[in-house]
Amino acid sequence: MxxxxxxxxxxxxRPPVTVFGPDFPFAFDAWISHxxxxxxxxxxxxxxxxxxxxxxxxxxxxxxxxxxxxxxxxxxxxxxxxxRLRSQAFEGGQGVVAELGGMRFPVSGTTFYKYVDALGLETRPFPNPLTPASGSTVVDLEGLTHYAEKLSDLPPMFRQVADAWREALEDGAQFSAVQEAIRQRDVSTLKTLWNRLVPLWDDRTFYDFVATSKAFAKLSFQHREVFGQVGFGTGGWDSDFPNSMLEILRVVMTNCDDAQRLIVxxxxxxxxxxxxxxxxxxxxxxxxxxxxxxxxxxxxxxxxxxxxxxxxxxxxxxxxxxxxxxxxxxxxxxxxxxxxxxxxxxxxxxxxxxxxxxxxxYMQSSKTFVMVDRPFWKDKDPATGRDVMSMTLTDRLTRGTYLFDNGPDKPGVICLSYAWMGDALKMLPQSPEKRVKLALGALKKIYPNVDIASHIVGDPITVSWESDPHFLGAFKGALPGxxxxxxxxxxxxxxxxxxxxxxxxxxxxxxxxxxxxxxxxxxxxxxxxxxxxxxxxxxxxxxxxxxxxxxxxxxxxxxxxx
Structure with a gap:
């Protein structure tokens, strides 16, 4: 697609939200298409x-x-x-790849997609948490495991966190007004709104924005903790908590954390x-x-x-x-x-x-992938009727686990662990085999009856971008100031x-x-x-x-x- x-x-x-500014609202997609x-x-x-x-x-x-x-x-x-658009093929995997760098691409990135479409490449929805593409999601925090196919399946606290995040964005950054200006490509309005926010939030962190917002102030510390561990859209946000809030506002205002696709x-x-x-x-x-x-x-x-x-x-x-x-x-x-x-x-x-x-x-980032014989996670548990394994967000070592179904005639891929900053550094000195064992050990506590290892075929593929002398990190994370x-x-x-x-x-x-x-x-x-x-x-x-x-x-x- x-x-x-x-x-x-x-x-x-209404027109779609695109990465049109907000700092420099120039229509790059229109410029290259003229x-x-x-x-x-x-x-x-x-x-x-x-x-x-x-x-x-x-x-x-x-x-x-x-x-x-x-x-x-x-x-x-x-x-x-x-x-860092690096797709490494598994040996003998019939073209099955591990995406070591960029792997999910929001449809709001319309200039990038001009090139994707010009090359005739196929895309499909990325299996992010709580999306139809993932099928089901498991959230595992502080030893408690929750199975969900949509947000309303989770305990009320998760809905409260989602609502507080939306309210904080509206109250602290005029979110709807900025997005509408982006939709309409209304340069004058967008510049006026955004230029008010720049001096307000350049010197303040993402965590400061959350902790001092009226919406989260009404809730407990645990609500902020859940937001950091799980977040919404692409997953947890806590690795970005030290970053300048302006950086986070750009991501959410341009829908970079929403409607993401992968390149087949x-x-x-x-x-x-x-x-x-x-x-x-x-x-x-x-x-x-x-x-x-x-x-x-x-x-x-x-x-x-x-x-x-x-x-x-x-x-x-x-x-x-x-x-x-x-x-x-x-x-x-x-x-x-x-x-x-x-x-x-x-x-x-x-x-x-x-x-x-x-x-x-630069922010640190670590990924560990394995190829498996088939997308076994779609099997149903006879006792519960649920998927035996799901896209998983957790406070354990793995942090995020993603499942990729390449079709009935190809092996599947599991990104066992996708971690950032301190969590990525924990993996840095470990060998690929040790990384897999650590990840499997963490997942075993969430899925005690699932033998993931029995499905693994071939050798694992891992990356730690901060240890590569040609990159020294995954990407920039701007600090306050x-x-x-x-x-x-x-x-x-x-x-x-x-x-x-x-x-x-x-x-x-x-x-x-x-x-x-x-x-x-x-x-x-x-x-x-x-x-x-x-x-x-x-x-x-x-x-x-x-x-x-x-x-x-x-x-x-x-x-x-x-």
């Missing part, structure tokens, strides 16, 4: 090379769109094509598809040209250094010592890598930008007023965006960079289809005083 059957549908006759295209380059710049550091979703989108404009992207990758066969197909796809309309390049064909089938090795040359161009040195000169470079790697893995001239960024890049705070840093990073693609020594190097990725952890943010920042690089090469957008930089002065994110 494609996006056209989901995200573009209206709700009660028949006028993204712009045009001076003919003499056709074929000019631009370096793309990192082949994740941000790098691939930028490279793909720049190729269509007539430039020659040169992609460097230190690890794997796809970045693995999300890695999206960046790999862009790598291989030959667009029908491509300036300068002959028909059939793709990023893969421009690279002879493989990207360049990882980048070791970026230097400013005397002629003003940028030298990129790869890990084997190869050096090439470019007029522009786009860095889509996580920002910490610009100080730990890549030796960059300090003069490439201002000191305030280096402060922002270095202050980025980080708005100014984010604003500097996000606005960096507009370079007209920057010193010449700092121009020509661009940044993109979900850690540059306002919505880290969601691929839509990576896509939008990459398109910002496309506009910046187009302008850097002397190009321009079409008057009928202005780009993000053309309107940035009017609708860009507010700037807080230093």
């Amino acid at each position: 494609s996006l056209s059957a989901t995200a573009t549908a209206t709700h009660a006759g 028949p006028a295209g993204l712009g045009e380059l001076p003919p003499q710049r056709h074929g000019a090379e631009v370096a793309i550091v990192g082949a994740g979703m941000a790098g691939m989108v930028a490279a793909y769109e720049l190729m269509k404009l007539g430039l020659k992207p040169v992609v460097y990758e230190a690890s794997k094509l796809g970045g 066969g693995g999300v890695e197909q999206v960046p790999l598809g862009l790598w291989r796809h030959a667009p029908s309309q491509c300036v300068h390049w002959p028909a059939g040209t793709s990023l893969a064909s421009l690279h002879g089938g493989a990207p360049r090795a990882g980048v070791a250094a970026i230097r400013r040359q005397q002629d003003g161009r940028l030298a990129v040195i790869d890990r084997w010592g190869g050096q090439q000169s470019y007029a522009a470079v786009l860095a889509t790697c996580q920002s910490w890598l610009l100080t730990t893995q890549i030796d960059c001239d300090e003069s490439l960024f201002s000191h305030k930008m280096w402060m922002a890049l270095d202050r980025t705070r 980080h708005y100014r840093y984010n604003q500097r990073m996000f606005a960096h693609f507009v370079q007209d007023d920057m010193p010449a020594a700092e121009r020509g190097i661009f940044i993109a990725g979900d850690d540059v965006s306002w919505t880290p952890a969601w691929v839509e943010g990576a896509v939008q920042t990459s398109l910002n960079a496309v506009w910046g690089i187009l302008r850097h090469f002397g190009g321009r957008t079409h008057s009928a289809n202005p780009g993000p930089g053309d309107v940035f002065g009017a609708i860009g994110p507010m700037v807080l005083p230093e």
Whole structure:
């Protein structure tokens, strides 16, 4: 099922909620779909090379769109094509995969889905808790286990928590009014509402918002505890409690935590598809040209250094010592890598930008997957008539357990444990086998009569993103006071007023965006960079289809005083 059957549908006759702002309410989905295209380059710049550091979703989108404009992207990758959109196949699993990075994609991310649909990929609902896709959910807290197929099946406390969360959002952040402005793409109203919230909540944590809200103040500490452990939408929220409340407001206001889908066969197909796809309309390049064909089938090795040359161009040195000169470079790697893995001239960024890049705070994340012979969790317990196992949220070591049915003719997959921050660090030193044993031990206490191990086939697949030297964490989690840093990073693609020594190097990725952890943010920042690089090469957008930089002065994110 494609996006056209989901995200573009209206709700009660109203337009859908999309990731339209709120910090920068620019219609990226409309910009890339406009028949006028993204712009045009001076003919003499056709074929000019631009370096793309990192082949994740941000790098691939930028490279793909720049190729269509007539430039020659040169992609460097230190690890794997796809970045954190990593789908690892189980040996002998008939194409069955474990999604090690991004695995659930809200339909509100309409720009991302433009590429999904263009590649003809199939999607289906993600088996989140208390959704039809999961069938049933088990909530296990403090030794008490509750089985539910919908929220009303749980004890009254869970409904009270859900109601309090909705009331807190309305009272503390004018939730309905902001969402309506997003639905209508009413830029003026959205900017007015959101710019009031930025100074109110930048310096305060998510937990502060919950604990001081009138709605939760009427309830007990245990209600807040349940909210942290279980949450609503995608599961528990407590790993985000230290984050700036602005980050959480963006997630819920743009429905990133709702109506999520998975990519059948693995999300890695999206960046790999862009790598291989030959667009029908491509300036300068002959028909059939793709990023893969421009690279002879493989990207360049990882980048070791970026230097400013005397002629003003940028030298990129790869890990084997190869050096090439470019007029522009786009860095889509996580920002910490610009100080730990890549030796960059300090003069490439201002000191305030280096402060922002270095202050980025990444969240830890751990997943442990096993392949099983069949989706046995659909079996019914003869004593209760219930599913023998369910999507599970718990305060035990596993935290979240997700069940993936790949159809009657393929093995199933269980994400035994999906944990964050401190819970992820508990798994960090453990071997894959030990992680599986720990997870099975925790689940045995919830499902004492289910022999999960007897269904496991093949070897487990695990990941701890914080231990990977090419990532150093799963994604950004902004702390209180980080708005100014984010604003500097996000606005960096507009370079007209920057010193010449700092121009020509661009940044993109979900850690540059306002919505880290969601691929839509990576896509939008990459398109910002496309506009910046187009302008850097002397190009321009079409008057009928202005780009993000053309309107940035009017609708860009507010700037807080230093």
